[in-house]
Amino acid sequence: MDGARLSFWATSKAIKEEIPIVAGMPELGTQTKITWEDQFIHGIETPILGVLIMFALLLVRYLQKKKFEKSIQIDGNK
Amino acid sequence: MNLFRFTCLLLPCFIFAETKSFDFKDSKGLNTVIFQLDALLESINGSASGVSGKIDFDPDDPAVTKGVIVLESSSLRVDNPVLQEHMHGDDWLDVTKFPKIEFSLSNLTRLKVQGRSIHASAEGKMTIRNVTIKMSIPVELTYLEGMLEKRNRIPGDLLIVRSKFSVKRDDFGIRAGEYLDKVANNIEISINLAGVFPSK
Numbered sequence: 001m002d003g004a005r006l007s008f009w010a011t012s013k014a015i016k017e018e019i020p021i022v023a024g025m026p027e028l029g030t031q032t033k034i035t036w037e038d039q040f041i042h043g044i045e046t047p048i049l050g051v052l053i054m055f056a057l058l059l060v061r062y063l064q065k066k067k068f069e070k071s072i073q074i075d076g077n078k
Numbered sequence: 079m080n081l082f083r084f085t086c087l088l089l090p091c092f093i094f095a096e097t098k099s100f101d102f103k104d105s106k107g108l109n110t111v112i113f114q115l116d117a118l119l120e121s122i123n124g125s126a127s128g129v130s131g132k133i134d135f136d137p138d139d140p141a142v143t144k145g146v147i148v149l150e151s152s153s154l155r156v157d158n159p160v161l162q163e164h165m166h167g168d169d170w171l172d173v174t175k176f177p178k179i180e181f182s183l184s185n186l187t188r189l190k191v192q193g194r195s196i197h198a199s200a201e202g203k204m205t206i207r208n209v210t211i212k213m214s215i216p217v218e219l220t221y222l223e224g225m226l227e228k229r230n231r232i233p234g235d236l237l238i239v240r241s242k243f244s245v246k247r248d249d250f251g252i253r254a255g256e257y258l259d260k261v262a263n264n265i266e267i268s269i270n271l272a273g274v275f276p277s278k
Contacts, residue, residue, distance in 0.1 A: 033107075
């Protein structure tokens with residue numbers, strides 16, 4: 001599946017293929033052959049995880065900055 | 079004397095009436111059941127391949143068609159492994175305790191012939207999770223005489239059974255009345271099965 005899809009992570013994909021019931025005579029009807037292929041497909045967890053990681057990194061950076069400013073302030077007081 | 083005449087008249091019916099027992103365990107692995115149900119975020123699509131069973135079909139009298147179609151519940155598959163685990167688990171289908179889903183066909187009603195196919199209502203009983211409910215399912219049967227040879231290289235006939243119907247999980251006690259906002263009650267089922275009758 002191409003493009004964005006609003007669904008959860010999937011680890012397999014159903015590949016559907018129409019097979020004639022009687023070989024060479026599709027006018028008699030077909031049957032759907034479903035083959036499950038192992039494949040990781042991204043879902044909504046991916047952007048959610050991305051946003052969470054971004055916030056976590058911002059928080060770490062903010063805390064580091066705070067710590068750094070505090071250490072400068074202490075050094076300045078000395 | 080009357081009894082003798084009556085027997086003579088009926089005898090040809092018994093001689094020529096041939097009920098064929100079609101086996102639905104397909105060696106080609108194409109007999110599949112497709113299911114779909116709505117969920118909160120996406121529709122759940124899956125398939126099941128563990129189809130077996132036998133249907134007795136008489137081309138001259140299709141109304142008396144009867145038999146059983148069995149589906150191994152552990153063969154139900156979806157694309158999400160967590161979802162599949164839940165579906166097979168104790169709370170939903172409990173595939174270890176209830177390994178089979180069965181439809182027992184007793185007869186066909188409202189038969190309508192359209193070309194090669196017979197459209198009818200399959201009267202029978204559906205069993206899921208040991209809960210049996212009487213059901214009437216719309217079916218399309220196509221009898222292909224002598225076509226097994228072209229499909230499986232064995233002389234014989236084919237019987238194609240197609241149907242689209244829905245079941246309610248509430249009716250079979252599958253988390254009845256629960257999670258209706260997340261997983262729909264209605265399960266759409268689509269079947270397209272080929273049964274084989276090898277001639278001896």
